[in-house]
Amino acid sequence: MWRVIAKREILHNLYSLRFLLSLVLVLGVMAAGSLSFGRRQAAALGNYREARALAVKAMQEDAGSNASQLAVGRRNFDLRPRDNAFMDDAKEKYLPNAIIYSAWNVFGIKSRNDSANPLLAKYDELTWAFIAALLVSFVALLFTFDAVSGEKETKTLSLELANPVPRAAILGGKYVSAVASVTAIMAVGAVVSLLLLIATGGAGMGSATAIEAAAFVGAAALLAAVMAAFGLLCSVLARSSNVSLLLALCVWLLFAVVIPNSSGFVAKTVYPIEKAEAVQKKINQAFDDLNKAAPPGSWMSQSNNPFLPQHELRANLQRKRMAAEKAIRDDYYRTMFRQFERTRGVTAISPAASFGYLAEAVVGGGYARFRKDWDDIHVYQGQFQNWFTALDAKDPKSPHWYNPNEDVSTTREKVSFDIVPQFAERPMSAGERGRAALPYAAVMAIMACLAYGAAYALFVRYDVR
Numbered sequence: 001m002w003r004v005i006a007k008r009e010i011l012h013n014l015y016s017l018r019f020l021l022s023l024v025l026v027l028g029v030m031a032a033g034s035l036s037f038g039r040r041q042a043a044a045l046g047n048y049r050e051a052r053a054l055a056v057k058a059m060q061e062d063a064g065s066n067a068s069q070l071a072v073g074r075r076n077f078d079l080r081p082r083d084n085a086f087m088d089d090a091k092e093k094y095l096p097n098a099i100i101y102s103a104w105n106v107f108g109i110k111s112r113n114d115s116a117n118p119l120l121a122k123y124d125e126l127t128w129a130f131i132a133a134l135l136v137s138f139v140a141l142l143f144t145f146d147a148v149s150g151e152k153e154t155k156t157l158s159l160e161l162a163n164p165v166p167r168a169a170i171l172g173g174k175y176v177s178a179v180a181s182v183t184a185i186m187a188v189g190a191v192v193s194l195l196l197l198i199a200t201g202g203a204g205m206g207s208a209t210a211i212e213a214a215a216f217v218g219a220a221a222l223l224a225a226v227m228a229a230f231g232l233l234c235s236v237l238a239r240s241s242n243v244s245l246l247l248a249l250c251v252w253l254l255f256a257v258v259i260p261n262s263s264g265f266v267a268k269t270v271y272p273i274e275k276a277e278a279v280q281k282k283i284n285q286a287f288d289d290l291n292k293a294a295p296p297g298s299w300m301s302q303s304n305n306p307f308l309p310q311h312e313l314r315a316n317l318q319r320k321r322m323a324a325e326k327a328i329r330d331d332y333y334r335t336m337f338r339q340f341e342r343t344r345g346v347t348a349i350s351p352a353a354s355f356g357y358l359a360e361a362v363v364g365g366g367y368a369r370f371r372k373d374w375d376d377i378h379v380y381q382g383q384f385q386n387w388f389t390a391l392d393a394k395d396p397k398s399p400h401w402y403n404p405n406e407d408v409s410t411t412r413e414k415v416s417f418d419i420v421p422q423f424a425e426r427p428m429s430a431g432e433r434g435r436a437a438l439p440y441a442a443v444m445a446i447m448a449c450l451a452y453g454a455a456y457a458l459f460v461r462y463d464v465r
Contacts, residue, residue, distance in 0.1 A: 032126055035196060045081055068388075074100055076098045077423060079425070089125050090359075090363065103384040104381075105381065133260070137252060137256045225444075236458040236459050266343050270342075
């Protein structure tokens with residue numbers, strides 16, 4: 001029975017003005033976002049390739065000078081602009097997008113701004129995720145806010161219930177039709193966006209892109225399911241469509257605007273961490289303590305004779321300073337990561353926020369991508385260090401006193417750049433994306449079930465008179 005009702009409701013939606021306006025709005029915004037992405041991506045890739053070429057050139061020059069200079073030189077690993085960022089830029093312009101490292105340490109992170117005008121860096125792009133979080137969530141409420149209260153006003157609900165039709169079938173049919181209608185709008189918008197990107201050369205259409213696009217539409221369908229359930233709940237709670245519309249707007253503002261934008265407040269008030277200035281004071285204090293405890297001559301560096309005993313003292317002090325700073329900074333970064341993750345756990349009560357985190361996992365971007373690169377580059381740094389120490393051990397002209405900041409007391413032989421270990425970013429695998437997406441998909445599914453269950457429980461006792 002619910003299938004018949006769902007089919008009738010879908011046809012009613014397709015011929016309604018709200019469906020037509022929603023479709024036109026989504027298509028227009030997604031088309032504009034696709035056209036904008038092509039030009040923006042070309043510029044971003046150009047900047048990335050230029051920065052990457054300069055980084056490789058610097059490593060080649062250091063390798064041609066001496067291996068120690070190659071090892072101690074601080075390098076920037078810049079994250080490549082993602083080709084699927086038209087689906088979701090994952091707020092990566094707000095996240096660290098460069099990691100500083102050498103063969104001896106991963107020093108820290110920094111953010112680059114690829115915008116020609118830095119004032120524009122704070123503006124959101126018209127990505128699929130941005131459109132879905134705002135428009136799809138609203139449209140889902142638009143299709144359900146009067147599903148019960150509106151029919152009560154027009155007396156059609158009492159006529160339906162005068163027939164032997166289960167209330168569960170009526171509510172279920174309305175719910176399925178709303179979710180299907182909103183998903184269809186998003187799917188059509190996605191197809192049009194992809195066709196525009198292919199036609200303008202903004203993106204290629206491979207199997208990976210097709211799978212990601214399908215997964216994204218599935219995530220949008222889950223968002224529509226949650227918001228449609230809340231729309232039905234508002235419709236059952238109210239006795240008129242005007243009141244249910246007001247309730248639905250309040251739900252949308254809370255879930256799509258207020259909670260997703262409260263992350264900074266939650267982080268600072270619920271999960272506060274030390275400021276960067278306090279961390280730097282700890283580092284300075286650790287340096288002062290090490291300097292005071294260091295043997296005399298530990299700072300002497302007046303000879304190019306690598307076997308001078310003072311160079312060993314200096315190398316030992318530099319390693320201790322690096323280890324002390326690393327311990328403090330690594331602890332600070334761990335607290336930053338925990339603060340970020342816990343704040344996400346709180347804001348995930350918003351379907352729009354959970355959808356954003358789910359979309360990041362689908363496209364393999366955002367925080368999950370950054371953490372993977374952060375962990376991977378630590379592994380690479382250890383490999384780079386092992387390679388250098390093995391190279392240094394073969395040089396009889398080296399005293400093998402490892403100084404992480406200078407090239408005096410280790411091998412100064414030239415090395416072929418072809419044998420130097422290189423770091424290459426590994427995209428998130430399907431399994432890694434699935435594990436990152438699962439918690440948020442589960443939260444959204446639970447919220448949909450709870451909201452629909454509450455709507456059904458109220459609808460069973462709903463007075464249609």
